[in-house]
Amino acid sequence: MKIRTTEERDLPAVMEILHQAQAYFKAQGIDQWxxxxxxxATIRQDIQNGTAYLVELDGIVAACATIAFTPDENYTTMVSGQWLTDRPYAVIHRIAVDDKLKGRGIAGWILEQAEHLCRQRGVESLKIxxxxxxxSMRRLLEKQxxxxxxxxxxxxxxxxRVAYEKRLDKK
Known part of the structure; x- marks a missing residue:
C-alpha cells in the first residue's frame, strides 16, 4: 500500500469510492453523506488545498481521505464535552474504502499514515x-x-457529530 496526494486525474476513482460509501450508509440507515x-466540488477543493489523499493498492485507488493541518471551524466549540488538548492539531475527514477492499485494514492504515504525517510536522494531536x-468508524477509532x-x-x-481526538505525544 502507498499513500499519496490526490490529483485531478484521480477524481473519477475517488468519487466512485465516495458514492459507494454513501450507498453503504443509506443501506445501513445511517444519515451521513x-x-x-x-x-x-468538495474533493476538487481538497485537491487544490493539498489535503486530499488516496491509498493505492496494486496500482488501483483503494481508499481516500482528507488530512488537513489547519484548524477546522467546526471544532472551535463543542455542543457537549471537551477536547483533550487546545494545541495545534491535524484533522481527518472523508475516509472511504472501496467496497471490494473492505476488511483489509486500509482505514486503520490511513489513520496510522496520518499520525506519521503529523509527527513529521511536529503536530501532536489528531481530531476526527x-x-x-x-x-464501524467509531469502533475503528477506539481500536486505534x-x-x-x-x-x-x-x-x-x-x-x-461525535468527536474524537488522539494525542500523539503520549505513548
Missing part, C-alpha cells in the same frame, strides 16, 4: 468526527486509541 456531500450511528471527546455541530447543515 445523504445530502450529496461530499460532492465533486463521525455520525453517531457510524459504528482515539478518545471520545463529545459532540460538535457541523456549520454546513447544523447536524451533530
Amino acid at each position: 445523504q445530502d450529496g456531500y461530499p460532492d465533486e 468526527d463521525t455520525h453517531q450511528d457510524n459504528t 486509541n482515539y478518545h471520545y471527546c463529545g459532540v460538535i455541530q457541523l456549520h454546513r447543515d447544523l447536524s451533530l
Whole structure:
C-alpha cells in the first residue's frame, strides 16, 4: 500500500469510492453523506488545498481521505464535552474504502499514515468526527486509541457529530 496526494486525474476513482460509501450508509440507515456531500466540488477543493489523499493498492485507488493541518471551524466549540488538548492539531475527514477492499485494514492504515504525517510536522494531536450511528468508524477509532471527546455541530447543515481526538505525544 502507498499513500499519496490526490490529483485531478484521480477524481473519477475517488468519487466512485465516495458514492459507494454513501450507498453503504443509506443501506445501513445511517444519515451521513445523504445530502450529496461530499460532492465533486468538495474533493476538487481538497485537491487544490493539498489535503486530499488516496491509498493505492496494486496500482488501483483503494481508499481516500482528507488530512488537513489547519484548524477546522467546526471544532472551535463543542455542543457537549471537551477536547483533550487546545494545541495545534491535524484533522481527518472523508475516509472511504472501496467496497471490494473492505476488511483489509486500509482505514486503520490511513489513520496510522496520518499520525506519521503529523509527527513529521511536529503536530501532536489528531481530531476526527463521525455520525453517531457510524459504528464501524467509531469502533475503528477506539481500536486505534482515539478518545471520545463529545459532540460538535457541523456549520454546513447544523447536524451533530461525535468527536474524537488522539494525542500523539503520549505513548
